[in-house]
Amino acid sequence: MTHGAWCVRLAALAIAVACGRTDDAKPASAQGIFRVALLTPGPISDQSWNGGAYQGLMRIRDSLGAEVSHIQTKTPADFEENFREYGARGFNLVFGHGFEFQDAARRVAPQFPKTVYVTTSGNTAGENLAGISFSFADASYLAGMLAGSMTRSNVLGVIGGTELPPVKESFAAFERGVRRMKPNARVLSAYIGNWDDVSAGKEQALAQIARGADVIFQNADAAGLGVFQAARERAGVYVIGSNSNQNDVAPQVTLGSVVIDLPRAFFEIAREVKDKTFRPRVVTFDAKTDVVHLELNPVLQSRIPPVARGQIDSVLAQIHAGTFSASPH
Numbered sequence: 001m002t003h004g005a006w007c008v009r010l011a012a013l014a015i016a017v018a019c020g021r022t023d024d025a026k027p028a029s030a031q032g033i034f035r036v037a038l039l040t041p042g043p044i045s046d047q048s049w050n051g052g053a054y055q056g057l058m059r060i061r062d063s064l065g066a067e068v069s070h071i072q073t074k075t076p077a078d079f080e081e082n083f084r085e086y087g088a089r090g091f092n093l094v095f096g097h098g099f100e101f102q103d104a105a106r107r108v109a110p111q112f113p114k115t116v117y118v119t120t121s122g123n124t125a126g127e128n129l130a131g132i133s134f135s136f137a138d139a140s141y142l143a144g145m146l147a148g149s150m151t152r153s154n155v156l157g158v159i160g161g162t163e164l165p166p167v168k169e170s171f172a173a174f175e176r177g178v179r180r181m182k183p184n185a186r187v188l189s190a191y192i193g194n195w196d197d198v199s200a201g202k203e204q205a206l207a208q209i210a211r212g213a214d215v216i217f218q219n220a221d222a223a224g225l226g227v228f229q230a231a232r233e234r235a236g237v238y239v240i241g242s243n244s245n246q247n248d249v250a251p252q253v254t255l256g257s258v259v260i261d262l263p264r265a266f267f268e269i270a271r272e273v274k275d276k277t278f279r280p281r282v283v284t285f286d287a288k289t290d291v292v293h294l295e296l297n298p299v300l301q302s303r304i305p306p307v308a309r310g311q312i313d314s315v316l317a318q319i320h321a322g323t324f325s326a327s328p329h
Contacts, residue, residue: 034274036060037069037086037094039079039101042195044070046222049195052244053097053120056266063267064274079104087112093273095120095266099164105129116273116280120262121166125280132265135286136166137173138319139258140217141326142287142294142312143240144177146255147215148185149308150238151178155212157188159204159227161195161220170242170258173326174217181308188213192223201226209234215255218242228253238300247297255304256296265291287319 036057044054054070061068069091071082079101086094087108092115096105099121109117109129122131147156156178158171175187188211190204201223205216209230216231218224219242228250231237241249241257265285272278285291294312296304318324 049243052262056263059263060270083108087115130280131282133284136170137327138287140170140173141177144174148178148181157208157213157216195221198226205230251299
């Protein structure tokens, strides 16, 4: 998937905006231009977490007429440095895309009160600081039900990038969904230790397949692409994708994806900020709003047992009605 050209740093204090340069003489606020920046922890070519965020940035550009900037960051020091740079330049809104950006945002936000800082998967807020909480648990529970209905070996796997709390919560909900369908199933768990190493993702998947796993739920961004590669090489193994709709990554082995509609979430926040109606808070998007949902792969949908499909639809109806939640909170 192509997400457009990257904006890269040309000098220590230069920021690329809309893949170009802006007038350095005046800050953005003085020019009356709505400007939005995005920091991602990994490449936007991952067809997952970071790619979805970049699509959200493009929607803000196209729908709100914003000038936008994107930087891929590597370390916590990068988080803080770039938050500070965008604040100094008077950007209206800066997204730090991931739970790991929260500490840097808390330190920097008070220094630039005219800039709104938003961290995705964040759970803290301040005067000009907000979090977006994606309730991944319900959709992950449904994915677990799907996986439980499709396993023949009664061994399944989950593979994550690093042990961030939202990922661990998602995997726990997935396992509960599996056990609803197959109480005696075993769920193997592995973390790659990063979000970028495709080869390591493939190795972890092959190791789980060797132990009998025939359905693997991955949440590992670019590294997760290796899980799809492993499944394509081993007959009878399925994958469930995450964050973006990954059903087209490997349609012959992908049962479905736990999707976050990041473009919609980003657009809703940005529209409030531009309209000056935004109230700093922790904004929750969940399966009840369909921002987070299980997207079945139409190529393999006919393989899902009708009884299982009915059970999944029943739980989904309960989620929408507010009578069921897989979240422990």
